[in-house]
Amino acid sequence: MTLRALPVLLLVSAAPFVLSASPPQAEGVQYAQLTIHERLIIRVPRVSPAPIRGRPAPVPPVRWDEKKGPVCIAMNTLTGAAVDREGEVDLVVGGARRVRAKLDDDCPTLDFYRGFYLKPTPDGQLCAKRDGIRSRSGAYCAVTRFRALVPRPAKK
Numbered sequence: 001m002t003l004r005a006l007p008v009l010l011l012v013s014a015a016p017f018v019l020s021a022s023p024p025q026a027e028g029v030q031y032a033q034l035t036i037h038e039r040l041i042i043r044v045p046r047v048s049p050a051p052i053r054g055r056p057a058p059v060p061p062v063r064w065d066e067k068k069g070p071v072c073i074a075m076n077t078l079t080g081a082a083v084d085r086e087g088e089v090d091l092v093v094g095g096a097r098r099v100r101a102k103l104d105d106d107c108p109t110l111d112f113y114r115g116f117y118l119k120p121t122p123d124g125q126l127c128a129k130r131d132g133i134r135s136r137s138g139a140y141c142a143v144t145r146f147r148a149l150v151p152r153p154a155k156k
């Protein structure tokens with residue numbers, strides 16, 4: 001036998017196993033199907049201003065007045081967030097607008113863990129009285145309403 005004939009002999013001997021239309025059945029074997037659903041969680045870190053060497057002192061913080069806000073916010077327009085007070089999260093929308101999310105009373109650990117998670121919804125919207133945010137400790141905080149934030153005019 002030559003070395004050239006060896007691969008052909010191996011293929012011919014394995015042919016009955018390769019050409020078999022159904023897998024070999026063992027007695028007592030059951031087949032099951034497993035479906036895996038993908039889950040995506042977006043982490044929104046808390047951003048706090050940090051002084052940088054060689055830069056001028058930061059401008060005093062802006063004071064905000066609350067006005068009537070939207071019912072829902074598109075999640076893909078969120079660019080940042082700030083947790084300043086317990087029970088409230090200021091969301092930066094579209095890079096310039098700010099909206100304050102008022103949360104239910106059962107959300108004490110949100111500011112302690114410096115950040116939160118948003119779970120995407122099928123319609124891509126974060127809506128008051130329907131959705132919520134999850135603190136990094138795992139607590140769920142329902143959004144009760146949104147308030148639009150308008151900069152308070154500076155006193156002269």
